Amino acid sequence: MVVLSKTTTEQYPCIRNIKQTTFSTEIPLVDLSKPDAKNLIVKACEEFGFFKVINHGVSMESITLLESEAVKFFSMPFNQKEKAGPANPFGYGNKNIGQNGDVGWVEYLLLTNNQDFNSIRLSPAFGKDSDKLRCLLSDYMSSVKKMACEILELMAEGLNIEQKNVLSKLLMDKDSDCIFRVNHYPPCPESILNNDDDGENVIGFGEHTDPQIISLLRSNNTSGLQICLKDKSWISVPSDHNSFFVNVGDSLQVMTNGRFKSVRHRVLANGLKSRLSMIYFCGPNLSEKIAPLPFLIKGNESLLYREFTWFEYKKSAYATRLSDNRLGHFERIKDS
Numbered sequence: 001m002v003v004l005s006k007t008t009t010e011q012y013p014c015i016r017n018i019k020q021t022t023f024s025t026e027i028p029l030v031d032l033s034k035p036d037a038k039n040l041i042v043k044a045c046e047e048f049g050f051f052k053v054i055n056h057g058v059s060m061e062s063i064t065l066l067e068s069e070a071v072k073f074f075s076m077p078f079n080q081k082e083k084a085g086p087a088n089p090f091g092y093g094n095k096n097i098g099q100n101g102d103v104g105w106v107e108y109l110l111l112t113n114n115q116d117f118n119s120i121r122l123s124p125a126f127g128k129d130s131d132k133l134r135c136l137l138s139d140y141m142s143s144v145k146k147m148a149c150e151i152l153e154l155m156a157e158g159l160n161i162e163q164k165n166v167l168s169k170l171l172m173d174k175d176s177d178c179i180f181r182v183n184h185y186p187p188c189p190e191s192i193l194n195n196d197d198d199g200e201n202v203i204g205f206g207e208h209t210d211p212q213i214i215s216l217l218r219s220n221n222t223s224g225l226q227i228c229l230k231d232k233s234w235i236s237v238p239s240d241h242n243s244f245f246v247n248v249g250d251s252l253q254v255m256t257n258g259r260f261k262s263v264r265h266r267v268l269a270n271g272l273k274s275r276l277s278m279i280y281f282c283g284p285n286l287s288e289k290i291a292p293l294p295f296l297i298k299g300n301e302s303l304l305y306r307e308f309t310w311f312e313y314k315k316s317a318y319a320t321r322l323s324d325n326r327l328g329h330f331e332r333i334k335d336s
Protein backbone atom coordinates (compact mmCIF):
# COMPACT_ATOMS: atom_id res chain seq x y z
CA MET A 1 0.00 0.00 0.00
CA VAL A 2 1.73 3.21 -1.12
CA VAL A 3 -0.80 5.86 -0.26
CA LEU A 4 0.74 8.60 1.82
CA SER A 5 -0.47 12.03 0.72
CA LYS A 6 -3.19 14.10 2.39
CA THR A 7 -5.36 13.89 -0.72
CA THR A 8 -5.30 10.12 -0.67
CA THR A 9 -5.93 9.72 3.07
CA GLU A 10 -8.97 11.97 2.62
CA GLN A 11 -10.60 9.05 0.83
CA TYR A 12 -10.67 7.08 4.09
CA PRO A 13 -13.31 7.37 6.82
CA CYS A 14 -12.17 9.24 9.95
CA ILE A 15 -13.41 9.58 13.51
CA ARG A 16 -13.22 12.78 15.57
CA ASN A 17 -11.97 13.16 19.16
CA ILE A 18 -10.92 9.57 19.42
CA LYS A 19 -7.95 10.46 21.63
CA GLN A 20 -10.35 10.72 24.58
CA THR A 21 -11.00 6.98 24.36
CA THR A 22 -9.48 5.18 27.32
CA PHE A 23 -7.35 2.07 27.28
CA SER A 24 -9.28 -0.49 29.19
CA THR A 25 -8.08 -2.68 32.00
CA GLU A 26 -11.54 -4.21 32.29
CA ILE A 27 -11.29 -6.68 29.36
CA PRO A 28 -12.23 -10.09 30.83
CA LEU A 29 -9.31 -12.52 31.03
CA VAL A 30 -9.79 -16.28 30.78
CA ASP A 31 -7.02 -18.71 31.65
CA LEU A 32 -8.02 -21.87 29.77
CA SER A 33 -6.02 -24.04 32.21
CA LYS A 34 -8.07 -22.92 35.26
CA PRO A 35 -11.23 -24.64 36.52
CA ASP A 36 -13.24 -21.39 36.59
CA ALA A 37 -12.71 -20.86 32.81
CA LYS A 38 -16.21 -22.07 31.85
CA ASN A 39 -18.00 -19.61 34.16
CA LEU A 40 -15.73 -16.71 33.21
CA ILE A 41 -16.37 -17.37 29.51
CA VAL A 42 -20.15 -17.22 29.99
CA LYS A 43 -19.92 -14.05 32.11
CA ALA A 44 -17.64 -12.35 29.55
CA CYS A 45 -19.90 -13.32 26.63
CA GLU A 46 -22.93 -11.91 28.47
CA GLU A 47 -21.27 -8.66 29.52
CA PHE A 48 -18.86 -7.87 26.66
CA GLY A 49 -19.21 -10.45 23.87
CA PHE A 50 -15.42 -10.38 24.06
CA PHE A 51 -12.58 -11.77 26.18
CA LYS A 52 -8.87 -12.39 26.23
CA VAL A 53 -7.47 -15.92 26.45
CA ILE A 54 -4.17 -17.11 27.95
CA ASN A 55 -2.80 -20.66 28.12
CA HIS A 56 -4.41 -21.16 24.74
CA GLY A 57 -2.24 -24.05 23.58
CA VAL A 58 -1.15 -22.51 20.26
CA SER A 59 2.64 -22.70 20.14
CA MET A 60 4.51 -19.40 20.01
CA GLU A 61 6.70 -21.02 17.35
CA SER A 62 3.83 -21.59 14.93
CA ILE A 63 2.56 -18.04 15.59
CA THR A 64 5.98 -16.42 15.05
CA LEU A 65 6.77 -18.39 11.89
CA LEU A 66 3.46 -17.55 10.27
CA GLU A 67 3.63 -13.93 11.35
CA SER A 68 7.08 -13.50 9.83
CA GLU A 69 5.85 -14.97 6.50
CA ALA A 70 2.97 -12.49 6.62
CA VAL A 71 5.36 -9.58 7.29
CA LYS A 72 7.46 -10.77 4.32
CA PHE A 73 4.39 -10.90 2.11
CA PHE A 74 3.16 -7.41 2.99
CA SER A 75 6.60 -5.91 2.45
CA MET A 76 6.66 -7.12 -1.18
CA PRO A 77 6.06 -4.50 -3.88
CA PHE A 78 2.39 -3.89 -4.64
CA ASN A 79 2.56 -5.43 -8.14
CA GLN A 80 3.80 -8.68 -6.56
CA LYS A 81 1.12 -8.82 -3.84
CA GLU A 82 -1.54 -8.00 -6.41
CA LYS A 83 -0.81 -11.34 -8.07
CA ALA A 84 -2.62 -12.97 -5.11
CA GLY A 85 -5.68 -10.74 -5.60
CA PRO A 86 -8.44 -9.81 -5.78
CA ALA A 87 -9.95 -10.94 -2.45
CA ASN A 88 -13.17 -12.04 -4.08
CA PRO A 89 -13.87 -14.31 -2.36
CA PHE A 90 -10.28 -15.18 -1.30
CA GLY A 91 -6.87 -13.65 -1.91
CA TYR A 92 -5.11 -10.29 -1.47
CA GLY A 93 -7.16 -7.16 -0.89
CA ASN A 94 -6.21 -3.54 -0.40
CA LYS A 95 -8.31 -0.68 0.98
CA ASN A 96 -11.65 -2.13 -0.18
CA ILE A 97 -13.40 -4.31 2.41
CA GLY A 98 -16.15 -6.53 1.05
CA GLN A 99 -17.95 -5.73 -2.19
CA ASN A 100 -20.31 -2.97 -1.08
CA GLY A 101 -18.19 0.17 -0.93
CA ASP A 102 -16.47 -0.05 2.49
CA VAL A 103 -12.88 1.16 2.66
CA GLY A 104 -10.22 1.16 5.38
CA TRP A 105 -6.52 1.89 5.91
CA VAL A 106 -5.71 -1.79 5.55
CA GLU A 107 -4.39 -4.46 3.22
CA TYR A 108 -5.13 -8.11 3.84
CA LEU A 109 -5.17 -11.74 2.83
CA LEU A 110 -8.45 -13.65 3.06
CA LEU A 111 -8.03 -17.43 3.02
CA THR A 112 -10.28 -20.48 3.38
CA ASN A 113 -9.77 -23.66 5.37
CA ASN A 114 -9.15 -25.41 2.05
CA GLN A 115 -5.35 -25.47 1.93
CA ASP A 116 -5.11 -26.52 -1.72
CA PHE A 117 -7.18 -23.56 -2.76
CA ASN A 118 -4.99 -21.22 -0.67
CA SER A 119 -1.87 -22.63 -2.21
CA ILE A 120 -3.14 -22.02 -5.76
CA ARG A 121 -4.17 -18.49 -4.82
CA LEU A 122 -0.87 -17.58 -3.14
CA SER A 123 1.68 -19.26 -5.35
CA PRO A 124 1.85 -16.54 -8.06
CA ALA A 125 2.97 -14.08 -5.34
CA PHE A 126 4.99 -16.47 -3.14
CA GLY A 127 6.57 -18.58 -5.88
CA LYS A 128 8.39 -21.63 -4.54
CA ASP A 129 7.84 -20.50 -0.92
CA SER A 130 4.11 -21.18 -1.19
CA ASP A 131 4.49 -24.84 -0.06
CA LYS A 132 6.20 -23.72 3.14
CA LEU A 133 3.44 -21.20 3.70
CA ARG A 134 0.77 -23.85 3.13
CA CYS A 135 2.31 -26.00 5.91
CA LEU A 136 2.59 -23.07 8.33
CA LEU A 137 -1.00 -22.05 7.62
CA SER A 138 -2.25 -25.57 8.05
CA ASP A 139 -0.46 -25.98 11.43
CA TYR A 140 -1.68 -22.65 12.69
CA MET A 141 -5.27 -23.13 11.57
CA SER A 142 -5.56 -26.59 13.10
CA SER A 143 -4.19 -25.40 16.49
CA VAL A 144 -6.50 -22.39 16.51
CA LYS A 145 -9.48 -24.55 15.56
CA LYS A 146 -8.60 -26.92 18.43
CA MET A 147 -8.60 -23.95 20.82
CA ALA A 148 -11.93 -22.76 19.38
CA CYS A 149 -13.46 -26.20 20.05
CA GLU A 150 -12.12 -26.18 23.62
CA ILE A 151 -13.62 -22.73 24.21
CA LEU A 152 -16.98 -23.79 22.73
CA GLU A 153 -17.04 -26.90 24.95
CA LEU A 154 -16.28 -24.85 28.06
CA MET A 155 -18.99 -22.44 26.97
CA ALA A 156 -21.55 -25.26 26.66
CA GLU A 157 -20.57 -26.52 30.14
CA GLY A 158 -20.81 -23.00 31.57
CA LEU A 159 -24.30 -22.73 30.05
CA ASN A 160 -25.20 -26.06 31.74
CA ILE A 161 -25.91 -27.73 28.41
CA GLU A 162 -25.74 -31.49 28.80
CA GLN A 163 -24.42 -32.13 25.31
CA LYS A 164 -20.95 -30.65 25.74
CA ASN A 165 -20.15 -30.71 22.00
CA VAL A 166 -23.34 -29.00 20.82
CA LEU A 167 -21.34 -25.96 19.60
CA SER A 168 -17.90 -27.48 18.97
CA LYS A 169 -19.35 -30.13 16.64
CA LEU A 170 -20.25 -27.32 14.23
CA LEU A 171 -16.53 -26.68 13.75
CA MET A 172 -15.56 -30.36 13.75
CA ASP A 173 -17.70 -30.88 10.63
CA LYS A 174 -15.27 -31.50 7.76
CA ASP A 175 -17.14 -28.91 5.69
CA SER A 176 -17.23 -26.19 8.35
CA ASP A 177 -16.97 -22.77 6.69
CA CYS A 178 -14.02 -21.23 8.54
CA ILE A 179 -12.15 -18.23 7.14
CA PHE A 180 -8.68 -17.01 7.97
CA ARG A 181 -7.76 -13.37 7.59
CA VAL A 182 -4.42 -11.57 7.95
CA ASN A 183 -4.76 -7.79 8.20
CA HIS A 184 -1.87 -5.36 7.79
CA TYR A 185 -2.40 -1.74 8.83
CA PRO A 186 0.60 0.34 7.72
CA PRO A 187 1.48 3.39 9.86
CA CYS A 188 -0.84 6.19 8.80
CA PRO A 189 0.73 9.68 8.47
CA GLU A 190 -2.63 11.45 8.91
CA SER A 191 -3.05 9.90 12.36
CA ILE A 192 0.25 11.46 13.56
CA LEU A 193 -0.61 14.89 12.18
CA ASN A 194 -3.86 14.89 14.13
CA ASN A 195 -2.44 13.70 17.40
CA ASP A 196 -4.53 15.93 19.66
CA ASP A 197 -7.93 15.80 21.30
CA ASP A 198 -9.64 17.70 18.49
CA GLY A 199 -8.00 15.63 15.79
CA GLU A 200 -9.27 12.88 13.59
CA ASN A 201 -8.15 9.29 13.36
CA VAL A 202 -8.19 7.33 10.16
CA ILE A 203 -10.22 4.12 10.32
CA GLY A 204 -8.27 0.94 9.62
CA PHE A 205 -11.29 -1.40 9.72
CA GLY A 206 -14.73 0.16 10.26
CA GLU A 207 -17.11 -0.84 13.04
CA HIS A 208 -18.94 -4.11 12.56
CA THR A 209 -19.91 -7.40 14.14
CA ASP A 210 -18.56 -10.70 12.82
CA PRO A 211 -21.28 -12.91 11.27
CA GLN A 212 -19.81 -16.26 12.41
CA ILE A 213 -20.06 -18.18 15.74
CA ILE A 214 -16.84 -16.91 17.31
CA SER A 215 -13.67 -15.28 15.92
CA LEU A 216 -10.20 -15.79 17.40
CA LEU A 217 -7.90 -12.83 16.94
CA ARG A 218 -4.27 -12.21 17.72
CA SER A 219 -2.01 -9.34 16.74
CA ASN A 220 1.48 -7.99 17.07
CA ASN A 221 2.12 -5.47 19.83
CA THR A 222 0.46 -2.53 18.05
CA SER A 223 -2.82 -1.30 19.48
CA GLY A 224 -5.77 -0.08 17.41
CA LEU A 225 -8.55 -2.55 18.18
CA GLN A 226 -11.56 -1.08 19.98
CA ILE A 227 -14.76 -2.66 21.22
CA CYS A 228 -18.15 -1.12 21.86
CA LEU A 229 -19.67 -1.61 25.32
CA LYS A 230 -23.36 -2.07 26.21
CA ASP A 231 -23.60 1.67 27.01
CA LYS A 232 -22.38 2.35 23.41
CA SER A 233 -19.03 3.80 24.55
CA TRP A 234 -15.85 2.57 22.85
CA ILE A 235 -12.81 1.25 24.68
CA SER A 236 -9.36 0.49 23.32
CA VAL A 237 -8.08 -3.04 23.78
CA PRO A 238 -4.43 -3.05 24.95
CA SER A 239 -2.45 -5.18 22.50
CA ASP A 240 -0.84 -8.39 23.74
CA HIS A 241 1.00 -10.51 21.20
CA ASN A 242 1.04 -13.57 23.52
CA SER A 243 -2.73 -13.83 23.91
CA PHE A 244 -5.79 -14.44 21.78
CA PHE A 245 -8.95 -12.35 21.84
CA VAL A 246 -12.34 -13.97 21.27
CA ASN A 247 -15.30 -12.17 19.67
CA VAL A 248 -18.86 -13.44 19.98
CA GLY A 249 -20.30 -13.45 16.45
CA ASP A 250 -23.90 -12.95 15.24
CA SER A 251 -24.56 -16.70 14.91
CA LEU A 252 -23.78 -17.29 18.59
CA GLN A 253 -26.03 -14.36 19.53
CA VAL A 254 -28.87 -16.17 17.73
CA MET A 255 -28.06 -19.60 19.23
CA THR A 256 -28.16 -18.11 22.74
CA ASN A 257 -31.37 -16.20 21.91
CA GLY A 258 -29.64 -12.88 22.58
CA ARG A 259 -28.10 -13.89 25.94
CA PHE A 260 -24.67 -13.39 24.36
CA LYS A 261 -24.31 -10.29 22.19
CA SER A 262 -22.03 -10.18 19.15
CA VAL A 263 -19.43 -7.53 19.90
CA ARG A 264 -19.23 -4.41 17.72
CA HIS A 265 -15.55 -3.65 17.09
CA ARG A 266 -13.28 -1.57 14.84
CA VAL A 267 -9.61 -0.81 14.27
CA LEU A 268 -8.01 2.67 14.18
CA ALA A 269 -4.85 3.21 12.18
CA ASN A 270 -1.71 3.92 14.21
CA GLY A 271 0.38 6.96 13.36
CA LEU A 272 3.76 5.34 13.93
CA LYS A 273 3.67 1.54 13.94
CA SER A 274 2.18 -1.04 11.65
CA ARG A 275 -0.35 -3.49 13.06
CA LEU A 276 -0.51 -7.08 11.90
CA SER A 277 -3.46 -9.18 13.01
CA MET A 278 -4.52 -12.75 12.21
CA ILE A 279 -8.15 -13.72 12.71
CA TYR A 280 -9.79 -17.14 12.45
CA PHE A 281 -13.54 -16.88 11.86
CA CYS A 282 -15.42 -20.01 12.97
CA GLY A 283 -18.38 -20.64 10.68
CA PRO A 284 -20.40 -23.89 10.44
CA ASN A 285 -21.24 -26.00 7.38
CA LEU A 286 -23.18 -23.85 4.87
CA SER A 287 -26.21 -26.12 5.26
CA GLU A 288 -26.20 -25.92 9.10
CA LYS A 289 -29.36 -24.53 10.65
CA ILE A 290 -28.87 -21.62 13.02
CA ALA A 291 -31.61 -21.03 15.61
CA PRO A 292 -31.95 -20.43 19.36
CA LEU A 293 -30.87 -23.63 21.17
CA PRO A 294 -34.02 -25.18 22.75
CA PHE A 295 -32.27 -26.10 26.02
CA LEU A 296 -31.38 -22.45 26.63
CA ILE A 297 -34.98 -21.25 26.38
CA LYS A 298 -36.61 -20.80 29.77
CA GLY A 299 -40.35 -21.16 30.49
CA ASN A 300 -42.32 -18.73 28.34
CA GLU A 301 -39.26 -16.87 27.01
CA SER A 302 -39.99 -15.84 23.42
CA LEU A 303 -37.71 -16.77 20.54
CA LEU A 304 -36.04 -13.64 19.20
CA TYR A 305 -34.87 -15.09 15.87
CA ARG A 306 -36.29 -17.36 13.19
CA GLU A 307 -34.33 -20.36 11.99
CA PHE A 308 -32.05 -19.92 8.96
CA THR A 309 -29.14 -21.75 7.38
CA TRP A 310 -25.60 -20.41 7.59
CA PHE A 311 -25.69 -20.14 3.78
CA GLU A 312 -28.77 -17.87 3.97
CA TYR A 313 -27.18 -15.69 6.65
CA LYS A 314 -23.82 -15.44 4.94
CA LYS A 315 -25.42 -14.49 1.64
CA SER A 316 -27.51 -11.81 3.30
CA ALA A 317 -24.57 -10.55 5.44
CA TYR A 318 -22.27 -10.24 2.44
CA ALA A 319 -24.84 -8.02 0.73
CA THR A 320 -24.65 -5.50 3.61
CA ARG A 321 -22.28 -2.64 4.48
CA LEU A 322 -19.78 -3.25 7.28
CA SER A 323 -21.58 -1.24 9.98
CA ASP A 324 -25.08 -2.56 9.24
CA ASN A 325 -27.13 -4.52 11.77
CA ARG A 326 -27.20 -7.79 9.87
CA LEU A 327 -29.48 -9.69 12.25
CA GLY A 328 -32.44 -7.34 11.77
CA HIS A 329 -33.87 -9.39 8.87
CA PHE A 330 -33.84 -12.55 10.96
CA GLU A 331 -35.62 -11.26 14.06
CA ARG A 332 -39.07 -12.72 14.77
CA ILE A 333 -41.95 -10.30 14.63
CA LYS A 334 -43.15 -9.88 18.22
CA ASP A 335 -46.77 -10.91 18.97
CA SER A 336 -48.74 -7.94 20.23
Ligand SMILES: C=C1C[C@]23C[C@@]1(O)CC[C@H]2[C@@]12CC[C@H](O)[C@@](C)(C(=O)O1)[C@H]2[C@@H]3C(=O)O
Nearest residue numbers: 097098099102210211317318319320321322
Ligand atom coordinates in the same frame (compact mmCIF):
# COMPACT_ATOMS: atom_id res chain seq x y z
C1 LIG B 1 -18.55 -5.31 4.14
C2 LIG B 1 -18.38 -6.60 4.30
C3 LIG B 1 -17.05 -7.24 4.54
C4 LIG B 1 -17.46 -8.59 5.11
C5 LIG B 1 -18.63 -8.90 4.20
C6 LIG B 1 -19.45 -7.63 4.34
O1 LIG B 1 -20.39 -7.44 3.31
C7 LIG B 1 -20.14 -7.65 5.72
C8 LIG B 1 -19.40 -8.59 6.72
C9 LIG B 1 -17.88 -8.42 6.61
C10 LIG B 1 -17.08 -9.46 7.40
C11 LIG B 1 -16.67 -9.01 8.80
C12 LIG B 1 -15.91 -10.17 9.48
C13 LIG B 1 -14.85 -10.80 8.56
O2 LIG B 1 -13.74 -9.93 8.45
C14 LIG B 1 -15.44 -11.07 7.15
C15 LIG B 1 -14.46 -11.91 6.31
C16 LIG B 1 -16.77 -11.72 7.29
O3 LIG B 1 -17.05 -12.90 7.29
O4 LIG B 1 -17.74 -10.74 7.42
C17 LIG B 1 -15.85 -9.74 6.56
C18 LIG B 1 -16.41 -9.73 5.13
C19 LIG B 1 -15.31 -9.51 4.06
O5 LIG B 1 -14.30 -8.86 4.32
O6 LIG B 1 -15.57 -9.93 2.92
Ligand SMILES: O=C(O)CCC(=O)C(=O)O
Nearest residue numbers: 181183205225267277279
Ligand atom coordinates in the same frame (compact mmCIF):
# COMPACT_ATOMS: atom_id res chain seq x y z
O1 LIG C 1 -7.54 -6.53 12.43
C1 LIG C 1 -8.11 -6.57 13.52
O2 LIG C 1 -7.54 -6.47 14.59
C2 LIG C 1 -9.62 -6.80 13.54
C3 LIG C 1 -10.18 -6.94 12.16
C4 LIG C 1 -11.58 -7.46 12.15
O3 LIG C 1 -12.36 -7.18 13.01
C5 LIG C 1 -11.99 -8.34 11.04
O4 LIG C 1 -11.14 -8.63 10.15
O5 LIG C 1 -13.15 -8.78 11.05
Ligand SMILES: [Fe+2]
Nearest residue numbers: 208209210265
Ligand atom coordinates in the same frame (compact mmCIF):
# COMPACT_ATOMS: atom_id res chain seq x y z
FE1 LIG D 1 -14.19 -8.32 12.89
